[in-house]
Amino acid sequence: MDPSADVRGIKRSDLLQMYYHLRLTRSLEDRITALYRQGRIVGGVYTSHGMEAIAVGYASALEPHDVVAPFHRDIGAFLIRGFSPGEIIAQYLGKRAGPTKGKDGNVHMGDLKRGVIGFVSHLADNLPVAAGAALAFKIRGESRVVFAGTGDGGTSRGDFHEAMNLAAVRKLPVVIFCNNNQYAYSTPLRYQMAIADVVERAKAYGMPGEIADGNDVAAVYLASKRAIAKARAGEGPTFLEFKTMRMHGHSEHDPAKYVPRELLEEWTKKDPILKAEALLRQLQYGEDAYFQEVGERAKKEIDAGVEFAEQSPLPDGPEVLEGVFATEDEVGP
Amino acid sequence: MTVATARAEVSYLEAISQALDEEMARDERVFLLGEDIGQYGGAFKITEGFLQKYGEWRVLDTPLAESGFVGAAIGAAMMGMRPVVEMQFADFISCAFDQITEVAAKNHYRWGAAVPIVIRAPFGGGVHGGPFHSECPEGWFFHSPGLKIVAPATPYDAKGLLKAAIRDPNPVLYFEHKYLYRRIKAVLPEGDAVVPIGKAEVKRPGTDISLITYGAMLHLALEAAETLSQEGIELEVLDLRTLIPLDTDAIYASVRKTSKAIILHEDNKTGGIGAEIAARLTEDCFDHLDGPVMRIAPPDTPVPFSTPLEEFFLPKASDVIEAARKLAAY
Numbered sequence: 001m002d003p004s005a006d007v008r009g010i011k012r013s014d015l016l017q018m019y020y021h022l023r024l025t026r027s028l029e030d031r032i033t034a035l036y037r038q039g040r041i042v043g044g045v046y047t048s049h050g051m052e053a054i055a056v057g058y059a060s061a062l063e064p065h066d067v068v069a070p071f072h073r074d075i076g077a078f079l080i081r082g083f084s085p086g087e088i089i090a091q092y093l094g095k096r097a098g099p100t101k102g103k104d105g106n107v108h109m110g111d112l113k114r115g116v117i118g119f120v121s122h123l124a125d126n127l128p129v130a131a132g133a134a135l136a137f138k139i140r141g142e143s144r145v146v147f148a149g150t151g152d153g154g155t156s157r158g159d160f161h162e163a164m165n166l167a168a169v170r171k172l173p174v175v176i177f178c179n180n181n182q183y184a185y186s187t188p189l190r191y192q193m194a195i196a197d198v199v200e201r202a203k204a205y206g207m208p209g210e211i212a213d214g215n216d217v218a219a220v221y222l223a224s225k226r227a228i229a230k231a232r233a234g235e236g237p238t239f240l241e242f243k244t245m246r247m248h249g250h251s252e253h254d255p256a257k258y259v260p261r262e263l264l265e266e267w268t269k270k271d272p273i274l275k276a277e278a279l280l281r282q283l284q285y286g287e288d289a290y291f292q293e294v295g296e297r298a299k300k301e302i303d304a305g306v307e308f309a310e311q312s313p314l315p316d317g318p319e320v321l322e323g324v325f326a327t328e329d330e331v332g333p
Numbered sequence: 334m335t336v337a338t339a340r341a342e343v344s345y346l347e348a349i350s351q352a353l354d355e356e357m358a359r360d361e362r363v364f365l366l367g368e369d370i371g372q373y374g375g376a377f378k379i380t381e382g383f384l385q386k387y388g389e390w391r392v393l394d395t396p397l398a399e400s401g402f403v404g405a406a407i408g409a410a411m412m413g414m415r416p417v418v419e420m421q422f423a424d425f426i427s428c429a430f431d432q433i434t435e436v437a438a439k440n441h442y443r444w445g446a447a448v449p450i451v452i453r454a455p456f457g458g459g460v461h462g463g464p465f466h467s468e469c470p471e472g473w474f475f476h477s478p479g480l481k482i483v484a485p486a487t488p489y490d491a492k493g494l495l496k497a498a499i500r501d502p503n504p505v506l507y508f509e510h511k512y513l514y515r516r517i518k519a520v521l522p523e524g525d526a527v528v529p530i531g532k533a534e535v536k537r538p539g540t541d542i543s544l545i546t547y548g549a550m551l552h553l554a555l556e557a558a559e560t561l562s563q564e565g566i567e568l569e570v571l572d573l574r575t576l577i578p579l580d581t582d583a584i585y586a587s588v589r590k591t592s593k594a595i596i597l598h599e600d601n602k603t604g605g606i607g608a609e610i611a612a613r614l615t616e617d618c619f620d621h622l623d624g625p626v627m628r629i630a631p632p633d634t635p636v637p638f639s640t641p642l643e644e645f646f647l648p649k650a651s652d653v654i655e656a657a658r659k660l661a662a663y
Contacts, residue, residue: 111445128432129405
């Protein structure tokens with residue numbers, strides 16, 4: 001099968017960069033999982049294993065002055081936004097060098113200077129916040145877009161619906177996506193909603209919606225590009241449903257016995273890294289030796305990141321008292 | 334020809350409206366959002382004429398979705414705006430509880446993002462609003478680190494504290510008392526009088542008992558103090574004005590002077606602000622106390638509707654007088 005004209009329209013360097021970020025994300029999360037199993041990470045580890053194409057695809061489609069409010073399995077978006085593997089591992093280890101200086105853990109990090117709104121565990125809470133960031137851009141007449149998402153479970157919450165509605169009535173420059181990985185912790189989609197596709201929910205708000213293959217980085221990138229272009233042109237929000245499968249448990253402590261093994265076997269064949277490699281081969285942008293070289297490069301970066309994080313100091317106990325309130329010079333991105 | 338005109342009295346409601354208008358004119362980052370605040374001018378007409386003056390992108394009528402528009406204010410604030418949210422009635426703030434306590438209050442602590450939003454919450458009883466239009470929900474947020482809470486009792490404080498709240502780099506809940514809107518008036522000075530957040534004020538000096546209060550109850554306290562003064566009991570009436578950060582210096586200074594304390598508030602008694610102040614006085618001023626710290630507050634029930642029920646529910650000047658007499662004799 002020939003890659004579509006749309007895929008051929010993606011710059012070669014962009015596709016190769018996305019492939020590199022897929023490998024970097026996989027290496028980073030595999031290492032974090034290993035650290036967790038060694039008992040060196042306290043708290044939760046939520047990976048995007050098998051779903052890396054979503055964050056890598058959409059974050060690659062954004063301009064540097066745009067803003068993202070990532071879902072909790074979007075570590076690739078942090079990497080693309082300039083968070084180093086070392087910083088991220090330091091965050092997991094509760095070190096002072098992590099973006100939250102030990103105040104919060106794992107993917108609960110953000111940085112306004114790098115256009116990343118920090119994740120909140122109360123799923124979908126960041127969607128009204130993202131709509132509000134887009135509202136600021138609209139009020140000021142800036143050509144900036146916000147990209148924000150949640151999982152299939154999060155779309156059941158009121159805040160998802162309130163954000164969708166507000167974004168639609170005010171035609172805000174925001175793209176709201178759902179990372180439909182079929183399970184909200186242990187609850188399968190059929191007990192989450194009585195509709196087959198999450199995208200149906202967008203209709204109620206008069207918002208255009210699209211489904212894309214969440215395991216195909218090029219498909220995610222192209223769908224995101226289309227939605228971002230519309231938002232930037234003042235045409236308002238779009239809803240994107242990225243269909244994928246959660247290949248690990250909700251957290252690394254969860255063996256996910258509630259997921260049928262056959263389903264996982266089926267999705268293993270659709271692994272986003274394998275898919276990306278097949279595409280690169282078809283386009284004659286790369287072959288095995290290149291893939292191996294990228295993998296080694298990613299692994300080296302992660303090795304350096306682990307070393308950086310391990311050498312970073314832990315915060316001192318009394319630092320708990322710092323930062324409850326902001327000072328005037330901290331306002332704004 | 335110059336004519337010296339006496340400045341007119343301004344109601345508590347007009348003071349709030351003036352503060353909003355002046356801050357919007359002063360700083361183009363300031364914008365308003367809430368239900369019915371545009372064309373209609375707000376349920377209490379505080380933003381009447383603002384839509385015409387500032388346009389639809391600085392005075393936004395929102396969908397009926399408190400969590401959604403408080404969340405939107407948070408996002409806009411993080412991008413450098415200064416949103417002021419109107420919660421039509423403070424009671425409805427429960428719908429936005431999650432955004433306020435989990436997002437606005439924690440973002441700076443967790444990852445350094447300042448959230449300079451103001452949420453105006455018209456609160457309190459005495460207006461026959463019943464269980465859903467008369468609540469005093471400040472206690473819910475008093476327990477939540479990362480928020481500031483103010484509750485002005487006079488037109489001067491209402492204007493000055495709202496200006497301070499809008500200029501503050503943190504989320505500020507601004508509890509404005511509905512009962513005072515058109516009942517309390519004062520002549521305000523010219524110029525930009527900002528009342529600093531975190532400072533209580535002695536509204537009536539006295540020597541015998543410290544009466545610590547805020548919001549509409551201040552006026553009840555002053556009325557009681559007048560009566561008691563005729564009996565030779567001098568209440569020192571301390572208006573907290575700000576609940577977080579709590580001005581413990583002012584509270585302790587007053588109680589060390591009088592050695593006795595009554596705390597008066599309109600929020601129900603259990604787990605209220607009075608409980609916290611009483612506990613702190615016991616911890617930090619025990620050696621100065623010559624009697625038990627007393628609390629006057631409504632019973633632990635929802636705010637009732639019918640006139641005799643609401644009258645029974647709300648604290649009265651006679652409750653203060655009775656408690657003060659008891660404590661004076663202690």
